[in-house]
Amino acid sequence: MSENKPKQDERLLELRNRIDTIDSEIARLISERANCALEVAEVKKSNGEDALYYRPEREAQVLRRAMERNPGPLTNEEMARLFREIMSACLALEEPIKVAYLGPEGTFTQQAALKHFGHSAVSKPLAAIDEVFREVEAGAVNYGVVPVENSTEGVVNHTLDNFMTSNLKICGEVELRIHQHLMISDITRKESITRIYSHAQSLAQCRKWLDSYYPNVERVAVASNAEAARRVKGEWNAAAIAGDMAAELYGLKILNEKIEDRPDNSTRFLIIGSQAVPPSGDDKTSLMVSMRNAPGALHDLLAPFQHHKIDLTRVETRPAQSGNWTYVFFIDFVGHRERENVAAALKEVGACASDMKVLGSYPRGVL
Numbered sequence: 001m002s003e004n005k006p007k008q009d010e011r012l013l014e015l016r017n018r019i020d021t022i023d024s025e026i027a028r029l030i031s032e033r034a035n036c037a038l039e040v041a042e043v044k045k046s047n048g049e050d051a052l053y054y055r056p057e058r059e060a061q062v063l064r065r066a067m068e069r070n071p072g073p074l075t076n077e078e079m080a081r082l083f084r085e086i087m088s089a090c091l092a093l094e095e096p097i098k099v100a101y102l103g104p105e106g107t108f109t110q111q112a113a114l115k116h117f118g119h120s121a122v123s124k125p126l127a128a129i130d131e132v133f134r135e136v137e138a139g140a141v142n143y144g145v146v147p148v149e150n151s152t153e154g155v156v157n158h159t160l161d162n163f164m165t166s167n168l169k170i171c172g173e174v175e176l177r178i179h180q181h182l183m184i185s186d187i188t189r190k191e192s193i194t195r196i197y198s199h200a201q202s203l204a205q206c207r208k209w210l211d212s213y214y215p216n217v218e219r220v221a222v223a224s225n226a227e228a229a230r231r232v233k234g235e236w237n238a239a240a241i242a243g244d245m246a247a248e249l250y251g252l253k254i255l256n257e258k259i260e261d262r263p264d265n266s267t268r269f270l271i272i273g274s275q276a277v278p279p280s281g282d283d284k285t286s287l288m289v290s291m292r293n294a295p296g297a298l299h300d301l302l303a304p305f306q307h308h309k310i311d312l313t314r315v316e317t318r319p320a321q322s323g324n325w326t327y328v329f330f331i332d333f334v335g336h337r338e339r340e341n342v343a344a345a346l347k348e349v350g351a352c353a354s355d356m357k358v359l360g361s362y363p364r365g366v367l
């Protein structure tokens, strides 16, 4: 035993007492904050604002500020995550926000929903992207969360196509680093794996890894990663590729961690709702445009953005549902539609397009 032990014990006791004092101060301040949020809800109610107290632009500002003034040693992301949960709990005092997501439970989309709304939101898994759109349109939930693009595998066509027939708006975005793991159940025989289940996108994200380590094993695409994990539960000769949440949900053991081919593999999700979001100070806008099929059409469409010094972050093309060989462009750019240069560019684009719809201006993803 070190002769310093009594001294160290004393120091430990002192530090723990300090932590206890700080904790009671934090608890008092969180309660004070919660009471303020309740009062804000009262004011909103007396202003006749909708029953929805959630304000995406204000939440983005609160999170950005938490990161900007972070004195350390916690990382900015950790600090913002803590504030994310405090806000989520404060908002739920009035009424928990209801969110539908592309399920089942355990998918990356659920993880994105929790990252964006915090754990006090009530989330509801649905089986298809179309169903998420319908549920939000019907007003059964306040918001929906759907994937829109993956850095390795590209765009999620289903989500873009839904905007052609829906009047929902984009109210936010959230980006998630995607880590894929190979997992097995407690009855799986490691040496006898003949089949690997996963969603097609995930199989594609791990193609090279699978070619190296399981070249002769059958790859079976199923509806979701969580479904892959569920199947493995009862099969002694199968493994699944899925994320942490699925492993936890189905009690699977992770055999190989982070097997995605690209270390920066990430997916972007959209928050869909019926609310137009005011500027937060750092925003993006998504636009859907149809053009007549004429020479120079794409140039005419993009020129106003260059002219008004607007940064494009994405341009996607999809076949229009109205006829063969006509196209719809999905364009994302930096800036809110209420900003002068954005409004001017939109006017010019509108003048040369056969159809144009602003899908939404929304805060750039913070976390």
Ligand SMILES: C=C(O[C@@H]1C=C(C(=O)O)C=C[C@H]1O)C(=O)O
Pocket (backbone or CB within 6 Å): 036, 037, 040, 041, 053, 054, 055, 056, 058, 059, 062, 086, 087, 088, 090, 091
């Ligand atoms: C408190 C408000 O309402 C909600 C709760 C927030 C919070 O806890 O900070 C922020 C925005 C809203 O979602 C507000 O509008 O300021």
